[in-house]
Amino acid sequence: MSEATVRRRYNGLAPVERTRQRRIALLEAALELYGIDGYQATPVKRLCQQAALTERYFYESFGDREECLAALYDGLVHDMRSATRAAMAETGSTDLPTIVRSGLAGFIEYLTDDPRRARVVLVEVVGVSPAMEQRRHGVLRDFADIVMNVWSSLDTEVPPQDHHLTAVALVGAVNHLLVYWLMAGRQQDPDELTATCASLFTAAFEQLHKH
Numbered sequence: 001m002s003e004a005t006v007r008r009r010y011n012g013l014a015p016v017e018r019t020r021q022r023r024i025a026l027l028e029a030a031l032e033l034y035g036i037d038g039y040q041a042t043p044v045k046r047l048c049q050q051a052a053l054t055e056r057y058f059y060e061s062f063g064d065r066e067e068c069l070a071a072l073y074d075g076l077v078h079d080m081r082s083a084t085r086a087a088m089a090e091t092g093s094t095d096l097p098t099i100v101r102s103g104l105a106g107f108i109e110y111l112t113d114d115p116r117r118a119r120v121v122l123v124e125v126v127g128v129s130p131a132m133e134q135r136r137h138g139v140l141r142d143f144a145d146i147v148m149n150v151w152s153s154l155d156t157e158v159p160p161q162d163h164h165l166t167a168v169a170l171v172g173a174v175n176h177l178l179v180y181w182l183m184a185g186r187q188q189d190p191d192e193l194t195a196t197c198a199s200l201f202t203a204a205f206e207q208l209h210k211h
Contacts, residue, residue, distance in 0.1 A: 023061040025051040030072045035116025039069055039124040066129060073125050073132075076117050077139050083110040084146065096154050096205065101198040103150070104174070105190075107143075108197070111178060112190040122179045140175065144168045151205060166204050173200060 013021065029050035033042040044065055048055050062068040087106025088099050111118040125136050147167035174197050181188055 019060060022051075022053055022057045025053060026058060026061055026068065027072050027075065030068050031076075031116050031120065034069065034072065034124050035114075035119045038119075039065075039128065066132065069120075069125065069128065070132065070135060072120060073135065076121050080107060080110045080117075080121065081142070081146075083107065084143075088150070094154065096151075097198065097202050099150060099154075100201045100205075101194065103146075104197045104201070105194045107174075108178070108190050108194050112181070112186070112193070115182065115186060118178060118182050122175065122182060140171055141168070144171045147171065147201070163208070166208060170197075170201055170204055173197075 026047065029047050030042075033047060033050055042065075044055060044058055047065075047068070048058050051058075058068075062071065084103050084107040087109075088103040091098050091102045093099060111121060125132055127133070144164065144167040147170060148163040151163050151167070177193060177197065181193060
C-alpha cells in the first residue's frame with residue numbers, strides 16, 4: 001500500500017489520533033501473525049503488509065520487532081489481569097473455593113477464547129531475549145501476588161512467605177497446563193482446565209493449614 005493511500009485512510013483525524021490508530025492496526029496484525037505463524041516467522045515487512053501500512057509507520061510506533069511484541073504482550077496481560085480480577089469480584093462471595101474458581105475461570109477463559117492470545121502469552125514471548133524473560137517472569141510474579149493476596153485476605157494463620165512460595169508454584173503449574181492444552185491441540189474443554197486448577201489451589205491451601 002502506498003503512503004498516499006495510508007494518508008487518505010486517516011484523513012480528517014488529528015495527528016495524534018492517526019498515530020494511535022496506526023499503532024492499533026499494527027498490534028492487531030501482530031496478534032494475528034504472531035498468534036498463528038509465530039513471532040520468529042514474522043518479519044517487519046510482513047507485519048506491515050498485514051496492517052496495510054508501510055514500514056515507515058511501523059517505526060513511527062516501535063523501535064524494532066521485539067518492542068512490538070512487548071507492547072502486544074503488555075496489552076494482553078493487562079486484559080487478562082482485568083478479566084481475572086473482574087471474575088473474582090463478581091462472585092460477591094467470601095468463600096475461598098468460589099473466589100479461586102471464578103478467578104481461574106476468568107483467566108483461562110480469556111486465553112482459551114482466542115488461541116492467538118494464548119500462543120503469544122504462553123509461547124511466543126519465551127526465550128526471545130533476557131529483557132523479555134524479565135518481563136515474562138514479572139507477570140508470573142504479579143499473578144502469584146494476586147493469589148497470595150486473596151489467600152492472605154481470608155487467612156491470617158499462615159505466614160505470608162509460605163503463601164508466596166505456594167502461589168508461585170501454582171501459577172507455574174497453571175501456566176504449564178495451558179501450554180500443554182495449546183500444544184496438544186486444544187482438546188480439553190476450558191471448564192475441565194478450570195476444575196483441575198481449582199482442585200490444585202484448594203488442595204494447596206488446605207495443605208498450608210496442616211503445618
